[in-house]
Amino acid sequence: GAGVSQSPSNKVTEKGKDVELRCDPISGHTALYWYRQSLGQGLEFLIYFQGNSAPDKSGLPSDRFSAERTGGSVSTLTIQRTQQEDSAVYLCASTWTSGSDNEQFFGPGTRLTVL
């Protein structure tokens, strides 16, 4: 099990539906990040988990967005009542700690399309 994995790779949903996106970080990594990337744009930070500490939710765009990290490993990003502007690639990254000398390893992303 090498890198960060995400599922599904693609998700098409109708406006108003809820979606769940999954991230499996690299084993042993304690820090986990969610970002999103809208078409033609740079990455936008969403939420951060570090061990058992309270997550940093400062990047979540609205209360329709939430995320959990169970057992310090797998994370799920949930978007309720999806809107068309939620369409983007959602990227997960993990690293050992949030220190300055640690690279973040990114997953391939989930492409979400809201019709």
Added chain:
Amino acid sequence: DAKTTQPPSMDCAEGRAANLPCNHSTISGNEYVYWYRQIHSQGPQYIIHGLKNNETNEMASLIITEDRKSSTLILPHATLRDTAVYYCIAFHGSSNTGKLIFGQGTTLQVKP
């Protein structure tokens, strides 16, 4: 985290060195310079990082000026597979919970 400035696009001939500049004039003493790249339809990939000294790994070299206000990423022998968006990020892990702040990056087009 310090803001970085990069040219929006660059071309490079296959087999030649690609030199990608980055300005980070407001970088603080404890911020590292990180480079990532994103090949089309993939997640970002770490390339290299440094604090003060020049760094080299199997992918690239990073040259940081003595005043740390700018840096250059060097791909010594660019291939077509190096075509990607390259992001320069000034980063301190303990601030802002270690989240990376991506700008628009430089789109490098390697041409045959």
